[in-house]
Amino acid sequence: MAQPLTIEDLRIMARRRVPRMFYDYADSGAWTEGTYRANETDFAKIKLRQRVAVDMTNRSLASTMIGQPVAMPVAIAPTGMTGMQHADGEILAARAAAKAGVPFTLSTMSICSIEDVANHTSAPFWFQLYVMKDRDFISRLIQRAKAAGCSALVLTLDLQILGQRHKDIRNGLSAPPKPTLANMINLAFKPWWCLKMLDTPRRQFGNIVGHVTGVADMSSLGSWTASQFDPKLNWDDIKWIKDQWGGKLILKGILDPEDAETAAQSGADALIVSNHGGRQLDGALSSIEALPGVVDQVGNRIEVLFDGGIRSGQDVIKALALGAHGTFIGRAFLYGLGAMGEKGVTATLDIIRKELDTTMALCGLRDIQNVDERILVGGREGAIKRLAGG
Ligand SMILES: Cc1cc2nc3c(=O)[nH]c(=O)nc-3n(C[C@H](O)[C@H](O)[C@H](O)COP(=O)(O)O)c2cc1C
Numbered sequence: 001m002a003q004p005l006t007i008e009d010l011r012i013m014a015r016r017r018v019p020r021m022f023y024d025y026a027d028s029g030a031w032t033e034g035t036y037r038a039n040e041t042d043f044a045k046i047k048l049r050q051r052v053a054v055d056m057t058n059r060s061l062a063s064t065m066i067g068q069p070v071a072m073p074v075a076i077a078p079t080g081m082t083g084m085q086h087a088d089g090e091i092l093a094a095r096a097a098a099k100a101g102v103p104f105t106l107s108t109m110s111i112c113s114i115e116d117v118a119n120h121t122s123a124p125f126w127f128q129l130y131v132m133k134d135r136d137f138i139s140r141l142i143q144r145a146k147a148a149g150c151s152a153l154v155l156t157l158d159l160q161i162l163g164q165r166h167k168d169i170r171n172g173l174s175a176p177p178k179p180t181l182a183n184m185i186n187l188a189f190k191p192w193w194c195l196k197m198l199d200t201p202r203r204q205f206g207n208i209v210g211h212v213t214g215v216a217d218m219s220s221l222g223s224w225t226a227s228q229f230d231p232k233l234n235w236d237d238i239k240w241i242k243d244q245w246g247g248k249l250i251l252k253g254i255l256d257p258e259d260a261e262t263a264a265q266s267g268a269d270a271l272i273v274s275n276h277g278g279r280q281l282d283g284a285l286s287s288i289e290a291l292p293g294v295v296d297q298v299g300n301r302i303e304v305l306f307d308g309g310i311r312s313g314q315d316v317i318k319a320l321a322l323g324a325h326g327t328f329i330g331r332a333f334l335y336g337l338g339a340m341g342e343k344g345v346t347a348t349l350d351i352i353r354k355e356l357d358t359t360m361a362l363c364g365l366r367d368i369q370n371v372d373e374r375i376l377v378g379g380r381e382g383a384i385k386r387l388a389g390g
Helices: 007-017 020-026 034-045 089-100 114-119 135-147 166-171 181-188 191-198 221-228 235-245 257-265 287-298 313-321 331-362 379-387
Strands: 063-065 068-070 074-076 126-129 152-156 249-254 270-273 303-307 326-329
Touching: 007 020, 007 331, 020 166, 020 181, 020 331, 034 287, 034 313, 034 379, 063 326, 074 089, 074 331, 089 114, 089 331, 114 135, 126 135, 135 235, 152 235, 166 221, 181 191, 235 249, 249 257, 257 270, 257 287, 270 287, 287 303, 287 313, 287 379, 313 326, 313 331, 313 379, 326 331
Parallel strands: 074 326, 126 152, 152 249, 249 270, 270 303, 303 326
Antiparallel strands: 063 068
């Protein structure tokens, strides 16, 4: 394919290059995938105000997220098994993020371990924590993130049990893939992926394997999650985690204003409005529809960040206009990674940066920090009405 110009170009390229079970793992949502689809399509309902004849020189996308300077308010979201979209995926994505001046978040369920990513990159990254029943393991994991110099802990609250994704079950998702006939045939059509994967030792869950005892089947994400993740996790545990960590804390997976209120009172530094990319509660509000309610409730007391459905710079600016202080991208970077490795993640960030910059200018602004509801047709209320279909 010629030079990719959109995230959709990268998605199509990734679908060709990445083994089916891992491509499907990324491009899927829970149950009917209704919330997954709404995350993307709801953005299109919001309309931007075109402004003309304003000085567009000297534009700036620079901002901060949890007080850290960022080249643009777009971080890389934590995603499990990133090292299966492309060999050494977490290291490559972290490098691309550092070069672009944006934060990278490493998932607990990564292939490359915390230490491995720290040893092969120079910028501090953020670490995302899933809480498991084995609290000793969690305590050690937090200490490992601290020792590796991670500059924020992202605590995910919306995945104590797994929302079912049918494709993962049908595909027998595992890392590494099991040598079944169907997998072998599929891999035969993915020579680029196989070549890179043969060249790396990183093919298992690096943060877990060798660090937890008595785990029977680590390769299957589904069964491991069901047996290890702590369904009892509740707000009281957050204080324990906050004390263990002692640094910047971000709570991920808030969709409801009541939960946002509790999150604000927990003393965390930020929350992420997120429905896990439509992978958990199917039938929940899209992230962008949920955002204004959370901002109303707690926006003046805790930094509100956002993820879900972002596939362009226009999407980013709409989230900012509705009150998000910063955003995260999941699939957009995974598609870039699967398509072209580190270069692909750089392409993702370049595409989004250019779109964001041009869109901001065409809305009549020069500084991303001045984006607010005035760039929306009908302002905030107009956007909310359009989202609700009114
Ligand atoms: C393949 C995949 C794996 C994910 N794994 C994790 C994870 O390990 N931890 C987590 O907190 N969120 C995880 N997420 C959710 C993302 O962090 C983020 O909330 C979501 O991808 C945002 O939606 P988007 O993909 O439309 O940008 C995952 C998402 C995808 C697509």
